[in-house]
Amino acid sequence: MVQLSNLLLGTFALASGTPLTRNDLKACLEDAISGDADRAQFPAEKSFITNDVKYFNLNLKHQPAAVMYPENQEQVAEVVKCAAKYDKKVQARAGGRDFINKCLGGADDAVVVDLKDLNALEVNQRSWMATVGPGNKLRNLIEGLNKNGKRFLPHGVSPTVGVGGHLMVGGLGLATRQHGLSIDLLEQIEVVLANDTIAIASEKRNSDLFFAPPYVELAQLELKTLPEPKEIVLFQYNFTSENPTDISEALKAYHQVMRDANLPRNLGASSSLTRRTFFINGGFFGSDVEYKTLNLEGRLPKMTAKRVVPRTSYIDFFNDIMQSASSFPDAANMYNKDTVVTPGTMPANSTIDAFVDHITTADDGEAGWSFVFDLYGGASNDVAKGGKAFPHRDLIYTLSAATTSDGQTSKAAEESIDTAFLKLQGNRPDRYLSYVGVPNYKLKNAQAMYWGSNLARLRKIKSQYDPSDLFSTPQNVKP
Numbered sequence: 001m002v003q004l005s006n007l008l009l010g011t012f013a014l015a016s017g018t019p020l021t022r023n024d025l026k027a028c029l030e031d032a033i034s035g036d037a038d039r040a041q042f043p044a045e046k047s048f049i050t051n052d053v054k055y056f057n058l059n060l061k062h063q064p065a066a067v068m069y070p071e072n073q074e075q076v077a078e079v080v081k082c083a084a085k086y087d088k089k090v091q092a093r094a095g096g097r098d099f100i101n102k103c104l105g106g107a108d109d110a111v112v113v114d115l116k117d118l119n120a121l122e123v124n125q126r127s128w129m130a131t132v133g134p135g136n137k138l139r140n141l142i143e144g145l146n147k148n149g150k151r152f153l154p155h156g157v158s159p160t161v162g163v164g165g166h167l168m169v170g171g172l173g174l175a176t177r178q179h180g181l182s183i184d185l186l187e188q189i190e191v192v193l194a195n196d197t198i199a200i201a202s203e204k205r206n207s208d209l210f211f212a213p214p215y216v217e218l219a220q221l222e223l224k225t226l227p228e229p230k231e232i233v234l235f236q237y238n239f240t241s242e243n244p245t246d247i248s249e250a251l252k253a254y255h256q257v258m259r260d261a262n263l264p265r266n267l268g269a270s271s272s273l274t275r276r277t278f279f280i281n282g283g284f285f286g287s288d289v290e291y292k293t294l295n296l297e298g299r300l301p302k303m304t305a306k307r308v309v310p311r312t313s314y315i316d317f318f319n320d321i322m323q324s325a326s327s328f329p330d331a332a333n334m335y336n337k338d339t340v341v342t343p344g345t346m347p348a349n350s351t352i353d354a355f356v357d358h359i360t361t362a363d364d365g366e367a368g369w370s371f372v373f374d375l376y377g378g379a380s381n382d383v384a385k386g387g388k389a390f391p392h393r394d395l396i397y398t399l400s401a402a403t404t405s406d407g408q409t410s411k412a413a414e415e416s417i418d419t420a421f422l423k424l425q426g427n428r429p430d431r432y433l434s435y436v437g438v439p440n441y442k443l444k445n446a447q448a449m450y451w452g453s454n455l456a457r458l459r460k461i462k463s464q465y466d467p468s469d470l471f472s473t474p475q476n477v478k479p
């Protein structure tokens, strides 16, 4: 589509003798940011790739037509207008921590709108509503809410994730079982539409738009905040062994914990599995005494190491958790995949054995890999499936995998991961959906996998607000 229209423009230019070249897009974009040269970067500039494009996944090197750094929503709207005029796709980038580089459009020649300077962060001291620019990173959000009245809200644990992108995919995190997803606390958004209009949306106003923020450029968010938890028990339990049977036993025992319908909501945990270690990292948002009554340690036999720190403050807890999360590289050749597990699709013990047998013995193409089991449920399942675009309101956990390698990720490494998922799914992938926050570039039928029963409504809203698919990536909902 893009190529065809470029061709047509080219023909027109030849016929009329007025060359309609890239310079016109460039001039338009430069005007859009009031001639402030630093806010408009183009491929001809020497440091374009290292300073502006900044690939997160080095396997997928799409080259944008421009990377723009607008300073307010009006400039975002002007940039959108130029891109539409010159038939370029537009993609917003908040933190850029995106496994398939869809923040660069997921294809060549997009106009990337980097939102780093839309970074307002204020907390109203009476209503406790936070006004948050989408360009804030999670670390800024945590620290800003803490400084402005010891407030917090549920969200993920990677400090460099941008708030805008995080909200677009839902916003899952360690406090999700108790308080829901970030979007469950979202009250209002200010957005730039494909026709370069700035609009405000909430449950009451433009409610379709509020339901489907993936079709817009986010400019500002209004979020409810909560008082910080007073004390948290930080816990880490490790199971390290050369023997895959021990790893499998630990994973089966942990599945018994995760499937427990009486598990308290103030428990949040993420666990990581590598060849010789399974470890659980988490927080209990309450007192040491209450934590002990859970008897987690009794239910998770044969641990090889543990660290339990009661009475941790919220900010210390998050700093600790973010430190382990930030061990993930800033850029790498990577391959990622994800699946969503519900009470109806929890793997049987024999399935877990087959999964562990595969990951500990298969040829992994020499790539470094890990699987992460993130425990959810609780409050995130209180919202109806059709209440927000995020469709997974019957979660027990999400399983995601990451491999990183030196140089292009090999076919063997990708296939080993793909097979591991099939094993855990008992060879029934048709029973499982995926979480859009861990996208996989090969995923078939991606829109249905990510949005489940909400896809039809999302498609309808997309057709209304962005009929020409201006805000486009290979896997977004199409009009």
Ligand SMILES: *[C@@H]1O[C@H](CO)[C@@H](O)[C@H](O)[C@H]1NC(C)=O
Binding pocket: 249, 252, 253, 256, 349
């Ligand atoms: C699965 O394994 C766990 C841990 O060994 C055990 O407690 C549980 O009873 C097993 N479930 C079944 C159905 O055998």
Ligand SMILES: *[C@@H]1O[C@H](CO)[C@@H](O)[C@H](O)[C@H]1NC(C)=O
Binding pocket: 236, 237, 238, 277, 279, 305, 306, 307
């Ligand atoms: C558990 O294992 C992880 C990963 O190897 C390590 O970073 C952490 O320090 C270990 N924790 C304990 C308590 O040994």
Ligand SMILES: *[C@@H]1O[C@H](CO)[C@@H](O)[C@H](O)[C@H]1NC(C)=O
Binding pocket: 193, 195, 197, 464, 465
């Ligand atoms: C832009 O699109 C919105 C949503 O479809 C519509 O309500 C609005 O009237 C449009 N604005 C203009 C100037 O066309």
